[in-house]
Amino acid sequence: GEKMKKIWIIAPFTDVETLSSRNRFQYIANMLNKDYEVHLFTSDFIHINKKYRDKKIKDFYPYKIHLIHESGYKKNISFKRAFSHLLFTNNLKNEIKKLEKPDLVYCAYPLMTSAYFMGKFAKKNNIPFIIDIQDIWPESISSGINTDNVFIKFLMYPFSLYANRVYRLADFVFGVSQTYVDRAKVKKSLVKEFISVYIGAEGNKFENNTGIREKGDEEIWCTYVGTLSHSYDLMTLILAFNDLKEINSNIKLYILGDGPDFDILKNKAEELGLLNKTIYLKGLLPYEEMIAYLKSSDIALNSIKGKALQTITNKFGDYMSAGLPLLNCCQSNEIINLIEERELGLNYIPENIDSLKERLFEILSDKNKIKIYSKNCKKFAEEKFDRKKSYKIIEEKIKEILNNGV
Numbered sequence: 001g002e003k004m005k006k007i008w009i010i011a012p013f014t015d016v017e018t019l020s021s022r023n024r025f026q027y028i029a030n031m032l033n034k035d036y037e038v039h040l041f042t043s044d045f046i047h048i049n050k051k052y053r054d055k056k057i058k059d060f061y062p063y064k065i066h067l068i069h070e071s072g073y074k075k076n077i078s079f080k081r082a083f084s085h086l087l088f089t090n091n092l093k094n095e096i097k098k099l100e101k102p103d104l105v106y107c108a109y110p111l112m113t114s115a116y117f118m119g120k121f122a123k124k125n126n127i128p129f130i131i132d133i134q135d136i137w138p139e140s141i142s143s144g145i146n147t148d149n150v151f152i153k154f155l156m157y158p159f160s161l162y163a164n165r166v167y168r169l170a171d172f173v174f175g176v177s178q179t180y181v182d183r184a185k186v187k188k189s190l191v192k193e194f195i196s197v198y199i200g201a202e203g204n205k206f207e208n209n210t211g212i213r214e215k216g217d218e219e220i221w222c223t224y225v226g227t228l229s230h231s232y233d234l235m236t237l238i239l240a241f242n243d244l245k246e247i248n249s250n251i252k253l254y255i256l257g258d259g260p261d262f263d264i265l266k267n268k269a270e271e272l273g274l275l276n277k278t279i280y281l282k283g284l285l286p287y288e289e290m291i292a293y294l295k296s297s298d299i300a301l302n303s304i305k306g307k308a309l310q311t312i313t314n315k316f317g318d319y320m321s322a323g324l325p326l327l328n329c330c331q332s333n334e335i336i337n338l339i340e341e342r343e344l345g346l347n348y349i350p351e352n353i354d355s356l357k358e359r360l361f362e363i364l365s366d367k368n369k370i371k372i373y374s375k376n377c378k379k380f381a382e383e384k385f386d387r388k389k390s391y392k393i394i395e396e397k398i399k400e401i402l403n404n405g406v
Contacts, residue, residue: 004037005402006100010118011108012088013134014042016057016065022287024132024176024199025108027387029063031395036402038063039102041095043088045070068092077141089113096121103402106130110137112159112166119169128401133175136183137163140309167191172401174394177311179334197393201317203386205288211295218250220364222327223297225290226315228259231308233329233350237301238268238279240356245278251360256293258284294322298370299345299363304330306350311335320344320381325373327359343376 009032011025029040044053044067052072058065070088073081092114105122109115109131122129138159167173167184170191175181178196185194215221222241228234234255241253255265262281269279282293294300300319304310311332319326326345328335329352336347346363349355363370384390 004035005104006037006039006102007032007104007106007398008096008102008118009038009040009106009108010092010114011040012043012068012085012111012114013047013108014040015046015048016040016042016061017046017053018287022202024134027391028106028394029061031391032398033063035399036103039066039099040064041066041068041092043068043070045072045084050074066095068095085111085113089117093117101125102127104128104130104398106132106398109133109166110135112137112162116162116166116169119166123169128171129169130172130174130398130401131166131170131184133173133180133184136180136309139183172397176313177332177334179311179332193397195393195397197390198312198384199314199317200385200387200390201314201321201381203321203381203388205291206295206321206381209288209291209295212292215296216250220248220251220299221254221293221297222251222299222301222360223254223256223293223324224301224303224315225256225294225318226313228255228257228261228265230261231305231310232261233303233305234261234265235268236329236351236353236356237303238265238272238274240353240360241278242272242274243353243357244360245274249278251278251364253279254293254297255279255281256283256285256290291318291322294318294324297322297324299360300324300326302326302328302330302335304350306331317381317385320377320385323374323378323381325363325370325377327356327363329356338380342380343373344380345373345377 014023014025029038032038068091070084073084107115107118138156164186167186168189173184173191173194176199181194181196244251266281269275329348329350346359348359
Protein backbone atom coordinates (compact mmCIF):
# COMPACT_ATOMS: atom_id res chain seq x y z
CA GLY A 1 0.00 0.00 0.00
CA GLU A 2 0.90 3.66 -0.19
CA LYS A 3 2.94 5.11 2.67
CA MET A 4 0.85 7.20 5.04
CA LYS A 5 1.40 10.93 4.77
CA LYS A 6 2.80 12.67 7.81
CA ILE A 7 1.42 15.79 9.46
CA TRP A 8 3.14 17.72 12.21
CA ILE A 9 1.00 19.88 14.44
CA ILE A 10 2.95 22.39 16.55
CA ALA A 11 0.85 23.69 19.44
CA PRO A 12 2.78 24.72 22.57
CA PHE A 13 -0.30 25.53 24.70
CA THR A 14 -2.36 22.36 24.21
CA ASP A 15 -3.92 20.96 27.40
CA VAL A 16 -3.17 17.29 26.82
CA GLU A 17 -3.82 16.41 30.50
CA THR A 18 -7.56 16.44 30.01
CA LEU A 19 -7.53 13.43 27.66
CA SER A 20 -10.20 14.86 25.46
CA SER A 21 -10.52 16.73 22.24
CA ARG A 22 -11.79 19.90 23.87
CA ASN A 23 -8.65 21.73 22.78
CA ARG A 24 -8.69 22.83 19.13
CA PHE A 25 -5.40 21.16 18.22
CA GLN A 26 -6.21 17.88 19.94
CA TYR A 27 -9.49 17.83 18.05
CA ILE A 28 -7.67 18.48 14.77
CA ALA A 29 -5.02 15.84 15.56
CA ASN A 30 -7.72 13.30 16.34
CA MET A 31 -9.65 14.12 13.19
CA LEU A 32 -6.58 13.86 10.91
CA ASN A 33 -5.25 10.73 12.60
CA LYS A 34 -7.78 8.57 10.73
CA ASP A 35 -6.04 9.21 7.41
CA TYR A 36 -2.53 10.40 8.25
CA GLU A 37 0.35 9.80 10.61
CA VAL A 38 -0.07 12.68 13.06
CA HIS A 39 2.55 14.10 15.43
CA LEU A 40 1.50 16.73 17.98
CA PHE A 41 4.35 18.79 19.44
CA THR A 42 3.48 20.59 22.64
CA SER A 43 5.22 22.01 25.70
CA ASP A 44 6.00 19.90 28.77
CA PHE A 45 5.04 22.94 30.88
CA ILE A 46 1.38 23.69 31.58
CA HIS A 47 0.72 27.38 30.99
CA ILE A 48 -2.52 27.48 32.99
CA ASN A 49 -1.30 26.21 36.37
CA LYS A 50 2.47 26.51 35.83
CA LYS A 51 3.28 22.85 36.50
CA TYR A 52 5.05 20.17 34.47
CA ARG A 53 3.18 17.49 32.56
CA ASP A 54 3.40 13.80 33.38
CA LYS A 55 5.50 12.19 30.63
CA LYS A 56 3.20 9.14 30.64
CA ILE A 57 0.44 11.20 29.05
CA LYS A 58 1.98 10.37 25.67
CA ASP A 59 0.81 6.75 25.92
CA PHE A 60 -2.87 7.65 26.12
CA TYR A 61 -3.32 9.15 22.68
CA PRO A 62 -3.87 7.50 19.30
CA TYR A 63 -1.44 9.93 17.63
CA LYS A 64 2.17 10.64 18.59
CA ILE A 65 2.78 13.32 21.21
CA HIS A 66 6.18 15.00 21.57
CA LEU A 67 6.61 16.87 24.84
CA ILE A 68 9.14 19.63 24.28
CA HIS A 69 10.96 20.88 27.36
CA GLU A 70 10.64 24.47 28.57
CA SER A 71 12.27 26.15 31.56
CA GLY A 72 8.91 27.42 32.84
CA TYR A 73 7.83 30.75 34.33
CA LYS A 74 5.59 32.14 37.07
CA LYS A 75 4.36 35.38 35.49
CA ASN A 76 2.65 35.62 32.12
CA ILE A 77 4.39 38.83 31.16
CA SER A 78 8.05 38.33 32.09
CA PHE A 79 11.56 37.77 30.75
CA LYS A 80 11.45 34.28 32.23
CA ARG A 81 8.54 33.48 29.97
CA ALA A 82 10.32 34.88 26.91
CA PHE A 83 13.35 32.75 27.76
CA SER A 84 11.19 29.67 28.36
CA HIS A 85 9.57 30.02 24.93
CA LEU A 86 12.95 30.47 23.24
CA LEU A 87 14.07 27.28 24.90
CA PHE A 88 10.92 25.54 23.63
CA THR A 89 11.83 26.53 20.07
CA ASN A 90 15.43 25.41 20.50
CA ASN A 91 14.37 22.04 21.89
CA LEU A 92 11.81 21.70 19.10
CA LYS A 93 14.67 22.19 16.63
CA ASN A 94 16.61 19.34 18.24
CA GLU A 95 13.57 17.05 18.38
CA ILE A 96 12.67 17.39 14.70
CA LYS A 97 16.25 16.66 13.62
CA LYS A 98 15.65 13.07 14.76
CA LEU A 99 12.50 12.64 12.68
CA GLU A 100 11.65 11.95 9.08
CA LYS A 101 10.33 15.09 7.38
CA PRO A 102 6.56 15.58 7.27
CA ASP A 103 4.30 16.23 4.27
CA LEU A 104 2.59 19.18 5.93
CA VAL A 105 3.19 21.44 8.94
CA TYR A 106 0.21 22.85 10.86
CA CYS A 107 1.35 25.43 13.36
CA ALA A 108 -0.39 27.35 16.14
CA TYR A 109 0.40 31.04 16.40
CA PRO A 110 1.54 32.11 18.98
CA LEU A 111 4.31 31.16 19.76
CA MET A 112 6.02 33.57 17.44
CA THR A 113 9.45 31.95 17.61
CA SER A 114 8.31 28.38 17.01
CA ALA A 115 5.98 29.50 14.18
CA TYR A 116 8.84 31.45 12.57
CA PHE A 117 11.26 28.57 12.91
CA MET A 118 8.77 26.01 11.55
CA GLY A 119 7.86 28.34 8.68
CA LYS A 120 11.51 28.67 7.70
CA PHE A 121 11.96 24.89 7.99
CA ALA A 122 8.90 24.26 5.81
CA LYS A 123 10.02 26.75 3.15
CA LYS A 124 13.53 25.30 3.01
CA ASN A 125 12.17 21.78 2.58
CA ASN A 126 9.33 22.75 0.29
CA ILE A 127 6.65 21.54 2.73
CA PRO A 128 3.20 23.20 2.81
CA PHE A 129 2.92 25.43 5.89
CA ILE A 130 -0.36 26.39 7.58
CA ILE A 131 -0.63 28.73 10.53
CA ASP A 132 -3.66 28.84 12.81
CA ILE A 133 -3.94 32.13 14.68
CA GLN A 134 -5.17 31.77 18.26
CA ASP A 135 -4.17 35.19 19.44
CA ILE A 136 -2.44 38.16 17.85
CA TRP A 137 0.97 38.69 19.41
CA PRO A 138 2.40 41.23 20.14
CA GLU A 139 -0.84 43.26 20.03
CA SER A 140 -2.70 41.23 22.62
CA ILE A 141 0.25 41.08 25.01
CA SER A 142 0.61 44.83 24.89
CA SER A 143 -3.10 45.20 25.66
CA GLY A 144 -2.20 43.82 29.10
CA ILE A 145 0.17 46.75 29.49
CA ASN A 146 -0.65 50.36 28.69
CA THR A 147 -0.55 50.55 24.89
CA ASP A 148 -1.09 54.31 24.71
CA ASN A 149 2.38 54.69 26.15
CA VAL A 150 4.77 55.75 23.36
CA PHE A 151 7.65 53.82 24.90
CA ILE A 152 5.62 50.58 24.92
CA LYS A 153 4.64 51.19 21.27
CA PHE A 154 8.32 51.66 20.46
CA LEU A 155 9.20 48.40 22.25
CA MET A 156 6.43 46.51 20.46
CA TYR A 157 7.32 47.74 16.97
CA PRO A 158 10.08 45.20 16.20
CA PHE A 159 7.75 42.41 17.38
CA SER A 160 5.04 43.61 15.00
CA LEU A 161 7.54 43.41 12.15
CA TYR A 162 8.54 39.94 13.32
CA ALA A 163 4.88 38.89 13.39
CA ASN A 164 4.55 40.10 9.80
CA ARG A 165 7.48 37.91 8.82
CA VAL A 166 5.80 34.88 10.39
CA TYR A 167 2.50 35.59 8.59
CA ARG A 168 4.38 35.95 5.29
CA LEU A 169 5.77 32.42 5.57
CA ALA A 170 2.35 30.78 5.51
CA ASP A 171 0.78 29.09 2.50
CA PHE A 172 -2.62 29.09 4.21
CA VAL A 173 -3.89 30.99 7.23
CA PHE A 174 -6.63 29.77 9.54
CA GLY A 175 -7.70 31.69 12.61
CA VAL A 176 -10.24 31.59 15.41
CA SER A 177 -11.93 34.78 14.23
CA GLN A 178 -12.15 36.97 11.16
CA THR A 179 -10.39 39.77 13.05
CA TYR A 180 -7.34 37.60 13.70
CA VAL A 181 -7.24 36.22 10.17
CA ASP A 182 -7.35 39.77 8.79
CA ARG A 183 -4.31 40.71 10.89
CA ALA A 184 -2.26 38.25 8.82
CA LYS A 185 -3.03 40.02 5.54
CA VAL A 186 0.35 41.71 5.28
CA LYS A 187 2.21 43.18 2.29
CA LYS A 188 4.13 40.72 0.11
CA SER A 189 2.18 37.82 1.57
CA LEU A 190 2.07 34.64 -0.53
CA VAL A 191 -0.88 33.21 1.39
CA LYS A 192 -3.32 31.45 -0.95
CA GLU A 193 -6.33 31.58 1.37
CA PHE A 194 -7.38 33.20 4.64
CA ILE A 195 -10.08 31.20 6.42
CA SER A 196 -11.69 31.84 9.79
CA VAL A 197 -12.91 28.77 11.70
CA TYR A 198 -14.33 29.55 15.14
CA ILE A 199 -12.98 27.50 18.04
CA GLY A 200 -16.39 25.84 18.22
CA ALA A 201 -17.85 23.30 20.61
CA GLU A 202 -18.98 19.70 20.43
CA GLY A 203 -22.64 20.04 19.56
CA ASN A 204 -23.71 16.52 20.54
CA LYS A 205 -22.49 17.05 24.12
CA PHE A 206 -24.95 19.93 24.44
CA GLU A 207 -27.92 18.11 22.92
CA ASN A 208 -27.70 15.16 25.28
CA ASN A 209 -27.18 17.14 28.46
CA THR A 210 -30.12 17.66 30.81
CA GLY A 211 -28.76 20.42 33.01
CA ILE A 212 -28.69 20.91 36.78
CA ARG A 213 -31.59 19.61 38.81
CA GLU A 214 -31.26 21.79 41.92
CA LYS A 215 -32.28 24.98 40.15
CA GLY A 216 -35.29 26.69 41.79
CA ASP A 217 -38.31 27.44 39.59
CA GLU A 218 -38.16 31.18 40.02
CA GLU A 219 -34.40 31.49 39.75
CA ILE A 220 -32.68 33.26 36.89
CA TRP A 221 -29.10 32.16 36.33
CA CYS A 222 -26.60 34.47 34.63
CA THR A 223 -23.40 32.63 33.88
CA TYR A 224 -19.80 33.43 33.03
CA VAL A 225 -17.48 30.64 31.86
CA GLY A 226 -13.73 30.91 31.47
CA THR A 227 -10.50 32.26 32.82
CA LEU A 228 -10.60 34.60 35.79
CA SER A 229 -7.88 37.04 34.84
CA HIS A 230 -7.17 40.70 34.17
CA SER A 231 -8.55 40.59 30.58
CA TYR A 232 -12.03 39.77 31.84
CA ASP A 233 -14.39 42.26 33.38
CA LEU A 234 -15.56 40.22 36.35
CA MET A 235 -15.49 42.68 39.24
CA THR A 236 -18.21 44.65 37.42
CA LEU A 237 -20.39 41.52 37.52
CA ILE A 238 -19.95 41.13 41.25
CA LEU A 239 -20.72 44.78 41.97
CA ALA A 240 -23.75 44.77 39.66
CA PHE A 241 -25.18 41.64 41.27
CA ASN A 242 -24.66 43.22 44.66
CA ASP A 243 -27.08 45.98 43.58
CA LEU A 244 -29.50 43.49 42.05
CA LYS A 245 -29.97 41.45 45.21
CA GLU A 246 -32.12 44.26 46.67
CA ILE A 247 -34.35 44.36 43.59
CA ASN A 248 -34.69 40.69 42.79
CA SER A 249 -33.16 38.02 44.97
CA ASN A 250 -33.93 35.36 42.36
CA ILE A 251 -31.23 36.57 39.98
CA LYS A 252 -28.07 34.54 40.56
CA LEU A 253 -24.57 34.90 39.16
CA TYR A 254 -22.61 31.74 38.37
CA ILE A 255 -18.88 32.04 37.66
CA LEU A 256 -17.40 28.83 36.26
CA GLY A 257 -13.66 28.66 35.84
CA ASP A 258 -10.38 29.40 37.53
CA GLY A 259 -7.49 31.78 37.14
CA PRO A 260 -5.23 34.25 38.94
CA ASP A 261 -8.19 36.39 40.13
CA PHE A 262 -10.24 33.57 41.69
CA ASP A 263 -9.47 34.55 45.29
CA ILE A 264 -9.94 38.28 44.72
CA LEU A 265 -13.42 37.67 43.31
CA LYS A 266 -14.32 35.12 45.95
CA ASN A 267 -13.22 37.40 48.78
CA LYS A 268 -15.19 40.30 47.33
CA ALA A 269 -18.34 38.17 47.06
CA GLU A 270 -17.84 37.01 50.64
CA GLU A 271 -17.20 40.51 51.95
CA LEU A 272 -20.48 41.66 50.34
CA GLY A 273 -22.28 38.68 51.91
CA LEU A 274 -23.20 37.27 48.51
CA LEU A 275 -21.14 34.07 48.36
CA ASN A 276 -23.36 31.02 47.83
CA LYS A 277 -26.45 33.20 48.13
CA THR A 278 -26.42 35.41 45.05
CA ILE A 279 -22.98 34.60 43.63
CA TYR A 280 -21.56 31.13 43.12
CA LEU A 281 -17.94 30.51 42.15
CA LYS A 282 -17.71 26.91 41.01
CA GLY A 283 -14.06 26.75 39.95
CA LEU A 284 -12.91 24.72 36.97
CA LEU A 285 -15.48 22.02 36.16
CA PRO A 286 -15.29 19.00 33.87
CA TYR A 287 -16.62 19.94 30.40
CA GLU A 288 -19.83 17.87 30.78
CA GLU A 289 -20.67 19.50 34.11
CA MET A 290 -19.93 22.97 32.79
CA ILE A 291 -22.36 22.28 29.94
CA ALA A 292 -25.00 21.18 32.48
CA TYR A 293 -24.71 24.57 34.20
CA LEU A 294 -24.98 26.36 30.87
CA LYS A 295 -28.03 24.32 29.91
CA SER A 296 -29.71 25.42 33.15
CA SER A 297 -28.73 29.05 32.74
CA ASP A 298 -30.87 31.85 31.31
CA ILE A 299 -28.29 34.37 30.20
CA ALA A 300 -24.61 34.17 29.27
CA LEU A 301 -22.13 36.89 30.19
CA ASN A 302 -19.40 37.69 27.71
CA SER A 303 -17.56 40.06 30.03
CA ILE A 304 -14.32 41.24 28.52
CA LYS A 305 -12.48 44.46 29.37
CA GLY A 306 -12.67 47.28 26.87
CA LYS A 307 -8.98 47.22 26.01
CA ALA A 308 -8.64 43.46 25.70
CA LEU A 309 -8.27 42.01 22.20
CA GLN A 310 -10.10 38.71 22.58
CA THR A 311 -12.66 37.99 19.89
CA ILE A 312 -14.44 34.67 19.40
CA THR A 313 -13.32 32.66 22.44
CA ASN A 314 -14.08 29.14 23.67
CA LYS A 315 -16.78 30.53 25.93
CA PHE A 316 -18.51 32.20 22.98
CA GLY A 317 -18.93 28.82 21.27
CA ASP A 318 -20.18 27.23 24.48
CA TYR A 319 -22.71 30.03 25.07
CA MET A 320 -24.04 29.74 21.51
CA SER A 321 -24.24 25.95 21.66
CA ALA A 322 -26.24 26.15 24.88
CA GLY A 323 -28.59 28.61 23.15
CA LEU A 324 -28.07 31.35 25.74
CA PRO A 325 -28.87 35.00 24.99
CA LEU A 326 -25.73 37.06 25.41
CA LEU A 327 -24.97 40.09 27.45
CA ASN A 328 -21.75 41.20 25.85
CA CYS A 329 -19.27 43.97 26.58
CA CYS A 330 -16.42 42.72 24.38
CA GLN A 331 -15.47 45.69 22.21
CA SER A 332 -14.38 43.70 19.15
CA ASN A 333 -16.35 45.05 16.18
CA GLU A 334 -16.68 41.54 14.86
CA ILE A 335 -18.56 40.46 17.99
CA ILE A 336 -20.63 43.63 18.45
CA ASN A 337 -21.82 43.36 14.84
CA LEU A 338 -22.59 39.65 15.10
CA ILE A 339 -24.73 40.23 18.17
CA GLU A 340 -26.66 43.04 16.53
CA GLU A 341 -27.03 41.55 13.04
CA ARG A 342 -27.89 38.04 14.14
CA GLU A 343 -29.85 39.17 17.24
CA LEU A 344 -27.97 37.06 19.76
CA GLY A 345 -28.51 39.36 22.75
CA LEU A 346 -27.47 42.83 23.87
CA ASN A 347 -24.23 44.78 24.11
CA TYR A 348 -23.33 46.79 27.22
CA ILE A 349 -20.47 49.09 28.15
CA PRO A 350 -17.47 47.34 29.77
CA GLU A 351 -16.62 48.23 33.38
CA ASN A 352 -19.96 50.05 33.69
CA ILE A 353 -22.26 48.64 36.39
CA ASP A 354 -25.29 50.72 35.36
CA SER A 355 -25.02 49.75 31.72
CA LEU A 356 -24.92 46.07 32.66
CA LYS A 357 -27.95 46.38 34.97
CA GLU A 358 -29.96 48.29 32.35
CA ARG A 359 -29.30 45.69 29.69
CA LEU A 360 -30.04 42.84 32.08
CA PHE A 361 -33.44 44.34 32.95
CA GLU A 362 -34.13 44.97 29.29
CA ILE A 363 -33.42 41.36 28.40
CA LEU A 364 -35.41 39.96 31.33
CA SER A 365 -38.42 42.17 30.69
CA ASP A 366 -39.37 40.38 27.47
CA LYS A 367 -39.77 36.60 27.69
CA ASN A 368 -40.55 36.39 24.00
CA LYS A 369 -37.40 38.24 23.02
CA ILE A 370 -35.36 35.81 25.14
CA LYS A 371 -36.83 32.93 23.12
CA ILE A 372 -35.88 34.67 19.87
CA TYR A 373 -32.31 35.33 21.02
CA SER A 374 -32.00 31.76 22.19
CA LYS A 375 -33.23 30.35 18.89
CA ASN A 376 -30.83 32.59 16.96
CA CYS A 377 -27.90 31.48 19.12
CA LYS A 378 -28.68 27.79 18.55
CA LYS A 379 -28.98 28.34 14.81
CA PHE A 380 -25.69 30.25 14.74
CA ALA A 381 -24.03 27.46 16.73
CA GLU A 382 -25.22 24.81 14.30
CA GLU A 383 -23.87 26.80 11.38
CA LYS A 384 -20.54 27.98 12.73
CA PHE A 385 -19.68 26.32 16.05
CA ASP A 386 -20.49 22.65 15.68
CA ARG A 387 -17.06 21.17 15.15
CA LYS A 388 -18.33 18.15 13.24
CA LYS A 389 -19.27 20.62 10.52
CA SER A 390 -16.99 23.60 10.98
CA TYR A 391 -13.69 21.68 11.28
CA LYS A 392 -14.46 19.79 8.06
CA ILE A 393 -13.18 22.93 6.31
CA ILE A 394 -9.74 22.34 7.86
CA GLU A 395 -9.78 18.63 7.07
CA GLU A 396 -10.80 19.15 3.45
CA LYS A 397 -8.28 21.93 2.87
CA ILE A 398 -5.47 19.69 4.19
CA LYS A 399 -6.61 16.78 2.03
CA GLU A 400 -6.64 19.08 -1.01
CA ILE A 401 -3.11 20.39 -0.26
CA LEU A 402 -1.70 16.88 0.28
CA ASN A 403 -3.32 15.53 -2.87
CA ASN A 404 -2.43 18.40 -5.18
CA GLY A 405 0.63 19.87 -3.54
CA VAL A 406 0.62 23.60 -2.80
